[in-house]
Amino acid sequence: MEQDNGTIQAPGLPPTTCVYREDFKRLLLPPVYSVVLVVGLPLNICVIAQICSSRRTLTRSAVYTLNLALADLLYACSLPLLIYNYARGDHWPFGDLACRLVRFLFYANLHGSILFLTCISFQRYLGICHPLAPWHKRGGRRAAWVVCGAVWLAVTAQCLPTAVFAATGIQRNRTVCYDLSPPILSTRYLPYGMALTVVGFLLPFTALLACYCRMARRLCRQDGPAGPVAQERRSKAARMAVVVAAVFAISFLPFHITKTAYLAVRSTPGVSCPVLETFAAAYKGTRPFASANSVLDPILFYFTQQKFRRQPHELLQKLTAKWQRQRV
Incomplete structure (x- = not known):
């Protein structure tokens, strides 16, 4: 841990002069972000292309999934x-903007x-628990x-202050981009950080x-409709519930727990720099998990949408058959 002794610390305020030694970010973040970029970018492009090619038969869940893929694509472009x-x-050489x-x-x-x-899950909840409601x-x-x-609009309003608070600064004689x-x-x-959480x-x-608790109770009931179609709907809803729960557990929950703890600690007067560094490392170590949702979201799409899951397989079969005919 280093401290910039040229900055005067006002008594009773949280320390603002700590400069963390975060060599782990150089080892952890570039490889993880590279995987998210290389895997997530083409996957989300495929999702967008497939949904747009089936726009005449789009369901509401597909509309929500399309917007989800667009959000992931925008983020992947910044990686x-x-x-x-x-x-x-x-070292950030790209400027404050x-x-x-x-x-x-x-x-x-x-x-x-x-x-x-959440919109996709609520739509599935309506289909399972209120299938006949007009x-x-x-x-x-x-x-x-x-x-x-x-x-x-809600996301823009919620997150626009992050662009106001984020800024570049100088640490260890180099420009950094504060998170x-x-x-x-x-x-x-x-x-603001607590309200956003x-x-x-x-x-x-x-x-x-x-929604999922209500769905689970409904799916476990024995007096529901029978038959292969009803069974397929139950299986599809169960698959989606498991995958969405996994996305939240892997990507969102650890990040928000560590972020909240770090925000509270760094705003508390009298906290030492080593303690701040520990909480900062825990928070920044979970950021790759939050970024992983750009890969997990398209996997969720293909795992729960059988119609779209068949399309890449059918396309691959057509290309293989065409290549084999050309060799004959």
Whole structure:
């Protein structure tokens, strides 16, 4: 741990002069972000292409999935800057505007993914628990597009302050791009960071859990409709519940727990630099898990959508047959 002794620390305030030794970021983040970029970018492009090619028969869940893939695609496009930044030892040469944009895209993707997954889960809940109710069938795809527009507006409003708080600064004679805010603004960032966690994660997560609890009770009942079609719907709903729960458990939950703890600690007066460094390392070590949702989301799509899952296999069969005919 190093400290910049040229900066005066006001008594009773959290330390703003700690400079962390974070060599692990150089070893961890570039490889993980590279995998997310190489795997997530083509997967999300394939999802978008397949949904757009079937636009005449789109369901509301497919509309939500399309917007989810667009959010993941936007984030994947920002990863080359982060890969370069961390590979160079946390050196940011791209300017203050690019720093703010990259931080905004990360949180917009994170909370957009959470809300779109919640929309998909709620749509599945309606189909399982209220299949004959007319009130949730009104509007069709148009209603789904209206919901998606509202989600994008809500995500932009929630995450726009991240672009205000994020900034570049100088540490160890090099320019860095702060993730949350400069240390001197930590107490100002705390209320916003906590509110973002509650509104952008806890509330959607609670709604999602409520939907899945109701769905689980309905699926376990023996007096429901029988037959292969009903069984397939139950299996599809169960698969989606398991995969979405895995996405939340892997990507979102550890990140928000460590982020909340770090925000609280760095805003507390009298905390030593080694303690701050420990909480910062725990928080930044979970960021790759949050980024992994850009890969997990398209896997969720193919795992739960049998119609689209068959299309790449059929395309591969056609290409293989054509190649074999050309060899004969």
